[in-house]
Amino acid sequence: MNGHLQNGSEAPRPNEYDVVIIGAGISGINATYRVQTTLPDATYTILEGREHWGGTWDLFKYPGIRSDSDLFTFGFPFNPWSKPNPIATGESIVEYIGATARKFGIDKHIQFRHKVRSANWSSDEQRWVLEVENEGQTKVVRGKFVILGTGYYNYDKPLEADIPGLGNFQGTRIHPQFWPTDLDYTGKKMVIIGSGATAITLLPALVDKAAKVTMLQRSPSYILSLPQRKATDPKTWSERLFPTWLSLKLTRWFFITQAYLFYVFSRKFPKLAKRVLLGGAKKQLPKDFPMDPHFNPRYNVWDQRVCLCPDGDFFEAFKKGNAEIVTGKIKTVTSSGIELENGDKVPADIIITATGLNLEIGGKIALTIDKAPVNIASKFMWHATMLTGVPNLALIIGYTNAPWTLGADACARLLTRLMKFMKEKGYTSAIPEITEEEASKPMPALNMTSTYIEKALDRLPRGAAVAPWLPRDNYFKDNWDAWFADLGKGMRFRSVST
Incomplete structure (x- = not known):
């Protein structure tokens, strides 16, 4: 050319x-x-x-x-x-x-x-x-x-979070896009505002060091657990039967096709797809953990992106005792936390605005x-x-x-x-x-x-x-x-x- x-x-x-x-x-x-x-x-x-x-x-x-x-x-x-x-x-x-x-x-x-x-x-x-x-x-x-x-x-420039009173907060405020590498959150009360892929990634990663991690969401997302294979796990049928280059191609097409069929299934049968995802979440959460409203989205599956978590790590985080999920609308941010419209208050040392790009x-x-x-x-x-x-x-x-x-x-x-x-x-x-x-x-x-x-x-x-x-x-x-x-x-x- x-x-x-x-x-x-x-x-x-x-x-x-x-x-x-x-x-x-x-x-x-x-x-x-x-x-x-x-x-x-x-x-x-x-x-x-x-x-x-x-x-x-x-x-x-x-x-x-x-x-x-x-x-x-x-x-x-x-x-x-x-x-x-x-x-x-x-x-x-x-x-x-x-x-x-x-x-x-x-x-x-x-x-x-x-x-x-x-x-x-x-x-x-x-x-x-x-x-x-x-x-x-x-x-x-x-x-x-x-x-x-x-x-x-x-x-x-990250998406400006439309959160009333956010400027009142006297603690540390972070957008995940610009996470400070020197942040020490050991023993801190952390609030993640958001319910998308970033929030669902952050919560299980923070609970081991933070005193408490609260995911504060206006509305929930659909979350699907995806098993993680390890190098020590038994070989798959394609790995046993075919050379590596072919096995990798077959694995790729298996995942492509599986995901597409799930998408089509979700759009054709939204109520059934919702039951499948919510049923999977309930099995992995602690016993008697309230599903509604925290895990009951108001929209159909794939109206918004379905979030993935490896080996259910997001659900497992709630079994550690220092993770919680709160669903509600923010009335205002105060100097030391967040006040919701229903009157509940969520204390915070650190607020993370995981509200999108x-x-x-x-x-x-x-x-x-x-x-x-x-x-x-x-x-x-x-x-x-x-x-x-x-x-x-x-x-x-x-x-x-x-x-x-x-x-x-x-x-x-x-x-x-x-x-x-x-x-x-x-x-x-x-x-x-x-x-x-x-x-x-x-x-x-x-x-x-x-x-x-x-x-x-x-x-x-x-x-x-x-x-x-x-x-x-x-x-x-x-x-x-x-x-x-x-x-x-x-x-x-x-x-x-x-």
Whole structure:
């Protein structure tokens, strides 16, 4: 895809690439592998604003940080997770990402401490011109195609917790996104505000040192215990019958299929799915532990994400005597704790606001086309991957109802097939276009009712009710599309001499 040479003009300039991948997290590393295998002659680089790869898993340092998806599915399909445990710590995920980058030579293409501030598509050049901050200096990087593997939330600013009187608190206040590494919570009374994956991870990790840990929730979540295998456990049937490489593939597809069938079952039979999950929770909680209201969500299974806990560690925490769960609305935060609307008071030395992430698509990069600003929220997503009216730019978005990497990989394979097609046909740009009729029934790009998602809907791109604009929610469909979808549907191609 060396367009300069194809068109008979000068050789590429310094810091000019066929593909620029932004972000060295799991999405960026995955996309890079697909670029270098599908387009072996393409030049590429990865621009990472931080000092290390890993993205979320390197940023978050709170106690117990771990995956909220099984690693057999969340891991890279081309370098499967080979350890027996399906739920992994943040540290081991970072190690796995780094090992994958080194194994395939991707690490040699990462430019750390390169923060992309702006990206302008030049119609004359048929390239993206990126302004990149590095060590206090600004440099320009050009790319024919840009892939944003920047995640879906703001790394620098967490979601502001809408909690009355929070400023009154005289103790220590923490957001899990910026957990202080020197915090000593031994013997402290801790209150975790929230009921999502972060809160459910924190509680069992804190009870061993804290005097008391209270999870304060406005409404409960569904929680599913996932058994953790150990290296000493007996081999599975696939490990006994097949070579390792095949056994790992079979395990991956088993977990993918199992999760998808459970999702379909939950949506088709919501009352039965609820009974199954609540029954599983009741069996693992202490005897006579009150299920209602603490474990009785008001919504159906998969209206919001189902939380996982390894070996039921969340439920086991309540057997230790210093963990409790409180369900109610906050009236106000006082100098020494929290007062609820029902009059109950929850004392605290430390308050943790595990109330969700500050959603943001595009990593705060100022996008422009010929210097005209791009409003991401006004755009529709082609195959949940590219934005209407925006040439040669991809957003890596995964699933809300399945492991993120499944969607990220489907996106990367579709993109690299598109880039290969463009090279073969001599096209210099691909621009998604949606008709008025297709756009008449917009849908959220992220189909969950979680509060932090609903608060960000005015900042997120949209999907529509018909293909190729459907939101991402079915891996089997997306996997098929990655290999076989009509690349011309909803897409306008251009060939411009540069």
